[in-house]
Each structure stands twice: as C-alpha cells, then as structure tokens.
Amino acid sequence: xxxxxxxxxxxxxxxxxxxxxxxxxxxxxxxxxxxxxxxxxxxxxxxxxxxxxxxxxxxxxxxxxxxxxxxxxxxxxxxxxxxxxxxxxxxxxxxxxxxxxxxxxxxxxxxxxxxxxxxxxxxxxxxxxxxxxxxxxxxxxxxxxxxxxxxxxxxxxxxxxxxxxxxxxxxxxxxxxxxxxxxxxxxxxxxxxxxxxxxxxxxxxxxxxxxxxxxxxxxxxxxxxxxxxxxxxxxxxxxxxxxxxxxxxxxxxxxxxxxxxxxxxxxxxxxxxxxxxxxxxxxxxxxxxxxxxxxxxxxxxxxxxxxxxxxxxxxxxxxxxxxxxxxxxxxxxxxxxxxxxxxxxxxxxxxxxxxxxxxxxxxxxxxxxxxxxxxxxxxxxxxxxxxxxxxxxxxxxxxxxxxxxxxxxxxxxxxxxxxxxxxxxxxxxxxxxxxxxxxxxxxxxxxxxxxxxxxxxxxxxxxxxxxxxxxxxxxxx
Amino acid sequence: xxxxxxxxxxxxxxxxxxxxxxxxxxxxxxxxxxxxxxxxxxxxxxxxxxxxxxxxxxxxxxxxxxxxxxxxxxxxxxxxxxxxxxxxxxxxxxxxxxxxxxxxxxxxxxxxxxxxxxxxxxxxxxxxxxxxxxxxxxxxxxxxxxxxxxxxxxxxxxxxxxxxxxxxxxxxxxxxxxxxxxxxxxxxxxxxxxxxxxxxxxxxxxxxxxxxxxxxxxxx
Numbered sequence: 001x002x003x004x005x006x007x008x009x010x011x012x013x014x015x016x017x018x019x020x021x022x023x024x025x026x027x028x029x030x031x032x033x034x035x036x037x038x039x040x041x042x043x044x045x046x047x048x049x050x051x052x053x054x055x056x057x058x059x060x061x062x063x064x065x066x067x068x069x070x071x072x073x074x075x076x077x078x079x080x081x082x083x084x085x086x087x088x089x090x091x092x093x094x095x096x097x098x099x100x101x102x103x104x105x106x107x108x109x110x111x112x113x114x115x116x117x118x119x120x121x122x123x124x125x126x127x128x129x130x131x132x133x134x135x136x137x138x139x140x141x142x143x144x145x146x147x148x149x150x151x152x153x154x155x156x157x158x159x160x161x162x163x164x165x166x167x168x169x170x171x172x173x174x175x176x177x178x179x180x181x182x183x184x185x186x187x188x189x190x191x192x193x194x195x196x197x198x199x200x201x202x203x204x205x206x207x208x209x210x211x212x213x214x215x216x217x218x219x220x221x222x223x224x225x226x227x228x229x230x231x232x233x234x235x236x237x238x239x240x241x242x243x244x245x246x247x248x249x250x251x252x253x254x255x256x257x258x259x260x261x262x263x264x265x266x267x268x269x270x271x272x273x274x275x276x277x278x279x280x281x282x283x284x285x286x287x288x289x290x291x292x293x294x295x296x297x298x299x300x301x302x303x304x305x306x307x308x309x310x311x312x313x314x315x316x317x318x319x320x321x322x323x324x325x326x327x328x329x330x331x332x333x334x335x336x337x338x339x340x341x342x343x344x345x346x347x348x349x350x351x352x353x354x355x356x357x358x359x360x361x362x363x364x365x366x367x368x369x370x371x372x373x374x375x376x377x378x379x380x381x382x383x384x385x386x387x388x389x390x391x392x393x394x395x396x397x398x399x400x401x402x403x404x405x406x407x408x409x410x411x412x413x414x415x416x417x418x419x420x421x422x423x424x425x426x427x428x429x430x431x432x433x434x435x436x437x438x439x440x441x442x443x444x445x446x447x448x449x450x451x452x453x454x455x456x457x458x459x460x461x462x463x464x465x466x467x468x469x470x471x472x473x474x475x476x477x
Numbered sequence: 478x479x480x481x482x483x484x485x486x487x488x489x490x491x492x493x494x495x496x497x498x499x500x501x502x503x504x505x506x507x508x509x510x511x512x513x514x515x516x517x518x519x520x521x522x523x524x525x526x527x528x529x530x531x532x533x534x535x536x537x538x539x540x541x542x543x544x545x546x547x548x549x550x551x552x553x554x555x556x557x558x559x560x561x562x563x564x565x566x567x568x569x570x571x572x573x574x575x576x577x578x579x580x581x582x583x584x585x586x587x588x589x590x591x592x593x594x595x596x597x598x599x600x601x602x603x604x605x606x607x608x609x610x611x612x613x614x615x616x617x618x619x620x621x622x623x624x625x626x627x628x629x630x631x632x633x634x635x636x637x638x639x640x641x642x643x644x645x646x647x648x649x650x651x652x653x654x655x656x657x658x659x660x661x662x663x664x665x666x667x668x669x670x671x672x673x674x675x676x677x678x679x680x681x682x683x684x685x686x687x688x689x690x691x692x693x694x695x696x697x
Contacts, residue, residue, distance in 0.1 A: 024676070031677040046522035055519035062512070068491045069502075069509045081658075087484040139683060140674035157677060164676050184680045187672055191684055198684075199594060214513050215659050225627060225670040225685030232623050232662070243487065248512055254645040255519040265673070268535070269610040272685065273665040280661055283619035285591035287661045297487045304494030 001119050001151060005336035005348055005357035015330040021161050025331055028160070032322035035266025036373065043262065056259045057377040059252045060313035063213075063244075067304065070213050070246045071295065078216030081278030083291040090298050091121030094240060097294050098123060098205065099130045105236050105290065107132060107202040111194075113220070113227040114138040115207030116155060116316065117240045117296055119338045120351070123205075124149065134205070135197045137226040139190050143167055146174045153332030155339065156264050156318045161331055194226070204230030204288070208241035209315070210256060211293070214249045217277030218293065221260065221270045228272055237276070237288040243295050244312040250275070256315060259375035263317035299351040307386055311346050313376040320370035320380055326363050335360065342370040342380045349387055355396055361387035404444075422461045429457045518646050528608040528641045529693065535611030539668030540681060541689040548696060552635055553583035555692050556600065560585075563688070565631055569598025574620045575635070591622035592629050599629035599686075605640040605648050610667055613691075614648045617662035626666055632686040634666075637694045 015021055040049045063070050075085045088094040094117070102110065110127065112118065112134055124145075127134040136145040140159035144150040147170055152158030159167075164183065171189055172179035180186050206227050208218040218239045220227040231237050247253055253275070261267045280287030303309050321327040321341025332340030336357070337348045345360040361384050370380040391397055411418045432439050433456035442449040460468075497505065524531055533543055546555045552575075560567050568586035571578075576589035592599045601621070603613040613634055617623045626632050642648055645665070652659065670685030681687055 027677050031673070043522070046524065047520065051520040059519070065495065066497075066505050066509060068488055068495065069505050071488065071491065072506075073509060073513070087487050089483050089486060093483055137684070138674070139672045143674065157674060159674055160677060162675075167675050183675045183678050184682070186675060187680050187683060191682070194684065195594065213509075217659060223670065224672045224674075224683035226683070228623070228627050228664065229684055232627060243491070248509070249516055250649040251516055251518050251646050254649070255521070257645070258521070269539075269612055269665070269667050271539070271667050271670055275659065275663040275665075276661065277659060278661045280617075281619075284617060284661065285619065285622040286624050287617055291661075295487070297490065301487060301490035301494050304491060305496050306494070 001122055001338050003337045003348070003352045003356055005352075005360055008334055008336060008357075008359040008363065011334040011336070012330050015334050020163060021331050024161055024163060025328055028322055028328060032266070032318075036263060036319060036322070039262040039266040039268065042268070043258070049262075052255065052258055053375055053377055055255050056315075056375055057313060059247055059255060060315075060376050061310075063246050063248065064304065064309060064312050067243065067246070070248065071243060074211055074213045074216055074246055075295075076216070077213065078277060078293055081216050083216065083278055083293060085293045085295065088121075088294050088296045088298070090296075091123075094118070094121035094294055094296055094298075095123055095126035097292075098238060098240070099126060099132070101236065101238060101292055102127070102130070102132050102203060105202065107236065109133045109135065109197065109201040110203040110205050110238075111197050111201040111226075111230045111234065112136050112141070113204070113206040113222065113230045114141055114158070115205065115240050116152075116338055117207055117242060117298070118205065119152065120298055121240070121296070123240070135194070135201070137194050137197070137224075137230060138222070139187065139224060139226075142190060142194065143170065146170055151333060152338075153340065154318060154321065155316055161333065195229075198229045198233050201230075201234045203236040203238060204234040205238045205240065206230055208239045208245055208293075209260065210253055211241060211246045211295075212248075212250060212253055212275065212277075213246050215275070215277055217275050219253055219257070220274045220276065221257070221272070223265070223267075223271045225272050228274055231274065231276055231288065232286050235289045237291045239291070239293045240296060241293070242300055243297055244300055244314075260315050260317050263315075263319040263373065263375040303350055308346070308350055308383060310378050311343070311350065311383055313378050314343055314347075315376055316343075317375055319373040319375065323369040323373050325365060325367065325369070335363070342384065343378075346380065346383050346387065354387065354390060354394065358391065358396055361391060419461075419463050422463065426457045426461050429454075433457070521644055521646065522609055524608055524643045528643060529638045532606055532608040532611055532636075532641045533691075533693065535608070536668070536691055537611070539611045540671075541611065541668045541691050543691050543693065545693045545695065547694075549578070549635070549637075549694055552692055552694065553578055553580045553585060553587075556580075556633055557583040557585050559633065559690050560598065560631075563631075566597050569600055569629065569631075569633075570596045570625055571600035572602055572621050572625060574602060575600065592624040592627070594628055596629045598631045598633065599625035599627075600633045600635070601626050602635045602637075603640065605642050605651055606636045607643075607645055607648055607665070608641050609644045612645075612665050612667040614645075614652075615664045615666060616652070616656070617660045617664075623662050623664060626664070627685055630682070630686055631688045631690070632666075632669075633690045633692065635692050635694060637696075639696070 438453040580587035672683040
C-alpha cells in the first residue's frame with residue numbers, strides 16, 4: 001500500500017468535515033469501548049485481568065529477546081510436519097514468493113482471509129499483474145475490494161467508514177442483483193457469492209494471529225469462518241506473517257487468545273480459532289496438500305534491541321485505536337498507511353521511515369488511554385514521545401518550531417534578556433486580551449490557536465512576583 | 478534472488494539487533510527448549526462448580542442452542558426433534574464415527590461422509606469441549622471431516638459430558654496425551670458464525686453455520 005502519511009494534516013480537515021464518517025465513528029465507543037470494559041469486568045469475576053496482561057507481556061518479551069532462536073525452532077517444527085518455510089526481507093519478496101508458489105501449483109484464483117501484511121506488501125496488485133485473481137473473503141475487506149480497492153480504515157473492522165446505503169449500492173452494482181437494504185440479507189448475498197470463490201480457488205492466503213514454535217503451526221482467529229474455509233478447501237495454503245508473531249507454547253497461545261479477543265471485540269473467545277500446521281494425510285477427507293509459511297521482516301528487525309522493541313509485542317487487537325480520542329475524531333484513513341491509531345503512529349514511521357510520517361508521532365494527546373488498555377503493556381505514549389525526540393534530534397521538525405525553540409533556548413540561557421522578554425510578552429498578551437480573560441487568536445501560532453483559546457496573562461510575571469515577595473520577606477525578618 | 482539469502486540475512490539482522498554474545502547461542506537454545514518442555518501454565522481463570530453447567534451457560538451466551546440426552550442412543554431422536562421444531566430438512570451428513578447410530582429409526586436420512594456445499598445439516602462429535610468459553614474442540618482426521626462443522630447452514634454437535642474440560646490448556650493437554658502430535662487442523666468453534674462488518678452491527682450467519690445446536694450426552 002502506498003504510504004501517504006505526509007498528507008496527514010490535509011486529510012484531518014477533510015475527515016472532520018465528513019458527516020457520514022463522523023456518524024460512523026460515533027459508534028466506535030459503543031461497539032468497542034463499552035464491550036471491552038464489560039469483558040474485563042466479567043473476566044475479573046474468576047481471575048485477574050491485570051495478571052493476564054502481565055503474562056501476555058512476559059510471553060511477548062520472552063520471544064523477542066531471543067527471536068533468532070524461536071524463529072529457528074518454529075522453522076524446524078513446521079518443516080518436520082511437512083510445511084515449507086520461506087523468508088521475505090520486504091514486501092517485494094513477499095509478492096515474488098506468492099506469485100512463484102501460485103505459478104508452481106497452477107493457481108489462477110486465490111481466496112484471501114484478512115492479512116495486514118499483504119496490505120503492507122501490496123500483494124493484490126502483484127497477483128493481479130501476474131494474472132492471478134485474488135478475492136478478499138472477510139466481509140469488510142470484500143466490501144473494500146469491490147469499492148475499487150479502498151484502504152482499510154480499522155485493523156479489525158476495515159470497512160467501518162462505510163454505511164449500509166453504500167454497501168447496498170455496491171452489492172447491487174457488483175453482483176447485478178436487486179438492491180437489498182437489510183444487513184442480514186447483504187451478509188447472505190456475500191456468503192453466496194464468496195462460497196463460489198472458495199470452491200473454485202486453488203489457493204488460500206491468510207495472515208497469522210500467532211505462530212506457535214512448539215508445534216510449527218499458525219493460529220487464526222475469525223468470527224465469520226472465512227479463514228476456516230480458505231484453509232480447508234483450496235489445495236494450497238499460504239500464511240503471510242511478521243517474524244515477531246511467534247509464541248512458544250500452546251499454553252502461551254491460550255493466554256494471548258484470552259487477551260486478544262477481549263481487547264478486540266469484547267468477546268471471551270472468537271467464534272473460530274484454528275491451529276493449523278503440516279499438510280493433509282492420505283486418509284484425510286480435506287485440507288491443503290501444501291502449506292507455506294512466509295516469514296516477513298519488512299523493517300521489523302530494526303526495532304530489536306532498540307528502545308522501540310516493545311512495539312513488536314503488538315498482537316493487533318485494535319484496543320489502542322478504539323480508545324484513542326484522535327482516532328475517534330478522524331478515523332483510520334487520515335493516518336495514510338496500513339495501521340492507524342496509536343500503534344500505527346509508531347509502526348508507520350518505524351517501518352517506512354520517520355521522515356515519511358512526520359506528523360504521526362504528533363497525532364496524540366499522550367493521554368495514555370491507549371497505554372492503559374494495551375493487552376501486552378506496550379508503553380504507547382512513551383514510544384510516541386521517544387519518536388518526537390528522534391524527530392527533533394534529526395532536525396525533522398518544521399523550521400518555525402525549530403526557530404522558536406532555538407530562540408527560547410537562547411533566551412533561557414540569558415536571565416537578564418529572559419526577564420525583559422517575558423515582561424514584554426506579558427504586556428503584548430495583555431494588550432491582545434483587551435481586558436477579557438481569554439485570547440482567541442495568536443498570530444505566532446495560528447494553527448495552535450485555531451482550536452483553543454490562550455489564557456490572558458496574570459498582572460505580573462512570576463519573576464516580578466517572586467522578587468517582590470523576597471523583598472517583603474527580607475523586610476519582615 | 479530470495480530464498481536462503483533472505484533467511485540468512487533476516488536472521489543476521491535479528492542477531493545484530495539483539496546483540497547477544499555469540500558464544501551463548503547454545504545456552505539460549507537450551508533455555509528455549511527447556512521452556513518448551515516445561516509447558517508452564519500462565520495466569521488463567523479457576524472455574525468453580527460444575528463444568529457441564531458452566532459449559533452450557535457460556536455456549537448459550539455464544540448463541541448456541543442446547544439439549545441434554547441420557548445416552549448416545551437417544552441422539553437421533555433429539556436431532557429429529559430439533560430439526561422438526563425449527564422447520565429444517567430431516568436430512569444431513571455426519572462424521573463416519575457416528576455412522577452406526579440408528580438415524581433412520583428417528584425418521585432422518587443421514588449419510589456418513591464429509592459435507593459438500595449442498596448439505597444443509599452437518600452432525601459432528603467433538604474431541605472435547607471447553608467450559609470456560611462454551612467452545613467445541615474439533616480435530617481434523619479421516620473420520621472427523623472439518624467441512625461437516627463448516628459448510629452446512631446448521632451444525633449439530635454431540636458433546637459427551639465426560640469430555641468437558643475447564644480451559645483450552647486442558648484441551649491441549651488431552652490432545653498431547655491421546656494423540657501426541659497435532660492433526661493438520663485443530664478447530665475451536667464457539668457458536669454460529671457472525672459478522673459485524675457492516676455498520677458494526679452484529680448478524681449471525683457469515684461464512685459458516687447460521688445455527689449451532691449442542692446435544693450434551695450424560696454418559697457415553
């Protein structure tokens with residue numbers, strides 16, 4: 001997917017003015033925030049959700065601290081059961097692998113179950129260029145595909161920016177069927193159309209929620225059942241997933257699943273969890289004859305050993321964006337790449353270059369709602385703040401900001417000048433306020449004062465007040 | 478050229494980032510293997526009370542429906558009752574391990590084979606069931622086709638009460654004890670398929686079954 005995070009500011013204005021999007025975004029709170037709180041409360045009746053978060057964070061840290069060893073163990077156990085393990089340094093290599101596999105096995109059609117990594121790699125375009133039809137089967141992803149390959153705006157509810165009317169129009173136009181207006185009727189229509197594709201596809205492509213080192217298998221979590229169909233019917237199954245997705249044991253998988261489904265949709269478990277590995281045996285009535293795991297780096301290894309390593313704990317539950325006031329206001333598209341919200345504001349600059357996503361680390365109030373809900377305890381606001389530091393250190397902030405900070409630093413080192421300047425600034429601000437207690441517009445920072453008021457200054461500066469108190473104090477003693 | 482180049486390159490980058498002492502690689506590998514064989518359990522709910530009751534309560538919460546029968550021989554009559562009450566066809570497919578049940582006596586036409594796209598009712602057993610979440614644990618295999626719980630619009634599962642365990646960890650322990658290796662697919666199923674992808678409104682029946690009906694068998 002083309003990275004367009006540099007247009008963040010321009011898109012924010014567009015998204016704030018989008019009436020339809022704003023109405024859809026208001027549902028995020030009811031559908032994700034409240035159900036998550038209820039699920040946590042329910043879990044706490046029998047156990048301790050905070051202890052579960054500790055366990056989840058410990059599992060992720062254990063794997064990342066020795067990722068080379070765990071990757072080799074996974075590879076060894078996966079191949080021992082008859083699967084193949086391929087490696088891809090970047091999106092281009094992902095596409096090459098998948099196209100090669102498709103050609104080798106005579107694949108003309110592939111069914112896809114949601115994979116964010118295939119969005120990173122822009123896989124659908126590569127398959128289409130190679131003459132291979134790729135059909136998205138997650139209902140949300142399917143809607144986006146028939147809407148002209150729109151980008152997902154949420155990692156688990158990718159089409160949440162669209163409403164019923166738009167989907168009804170799209171289905172009638174694409175399927176040449178009478179326009180339906182009920183959600184159950186539209187879901188059935190999609191089921192029937194996609195069932196045909198499941199039957200005729202020779203290859204299923206999925207992401208992977210977790211890779212289990214112990215058994216060399218992948219765990220897939222869905223509510224729709226599309227991942228089950230895509231991994232049961234076609235003769236080839238390709239898993240595309242990041243190198244960081246490994247967990248050691250099936251016990252660890254059980255722990256992370258408890259965290260993932262509650263944090264994502266407030267469910268105690270998703271309808272379907274599949275643990276898949278190896279290939280079908282001779283007597284098996286179904287299942288893939290070939291299974292390939294493509295383990296993808298795409299800049300993830302660069303975070304290892306750095307202060308940003310905790311970002312690789314991420315299990316893609318979307319709790320951070322569901323609880324983010326910035327995401328609630330602008331939705332996912334403004335972020336300009338695959339991952340939106342707080343996790344996206346860190347991953348996008350880390351995976352695609354800090355200089356290509358200058359505004360994303362700033363797109364946070366650092367209120368820590370995201371850090372509070374992260375199931376694997378990623379200190380998201382802290383990482384955002386560190387990215388801001390890196391931007392400043394590399395001179396990547398706008399000229400105006402750098403000039404203002406330089407001027408302030410110059411003054412702060414010269415107490416006499418500083419006192420004079422603050423006295424002058426106080427007078428200027430008092431004049432701007434004109435007797436009121438707020439200033440609506442500040443010419444030096446027009447963008448900042450567009451959305452907020454600046455308080456009118458006190459009668460005296462702190463320094464003046466302190467100095468006069470010191471004088472009174474001295475006289476008194 | 479991708480392939481071994483990419484593998485070695487990625488592993489080298491990972492090692493460079495982690496910056497462990499290269500002399501310690503065997504020690505680190507041993508520690509990982511020790512961790513795998515320990516199979517330590519993490520913080521998890523401790524369920525109090527009757528597991529069957531808990532399983533039923535959570536299965537209902539996941540939109541499954543339930544019936545209890547005294548023995549396996551009573552299953553065909555219970556299936557016929559459910560299908561008739563819901564106006565569903567009295568024919569379907571079942572796992573080959575249930576071929577010997579007297580389906581015809583209950584007025585049912587049930588074939589023991591994997592399900593195809595035209596089959597409307599699929600009848601399965603379960604490897605075990607998870608009380609914590611009201612979940613079925615199904616294993617792929619010659620006699621236990623995965624399509625039977627997936628393709629038909631109605632899925633009926635026979636669950637022996639003796640096979641209800643507390644959590645997923647207990648299901649995995651049972652699997653290791655009874656089968657050693659994992660089959661190519663271990664499927665956990667919790668109620669009918671669903672989607673919330675249009676306007677975040679939940680509807681039952683996406684790609685999998687619209688209905689999941691559980692028959693709890695008291696003794697088998």
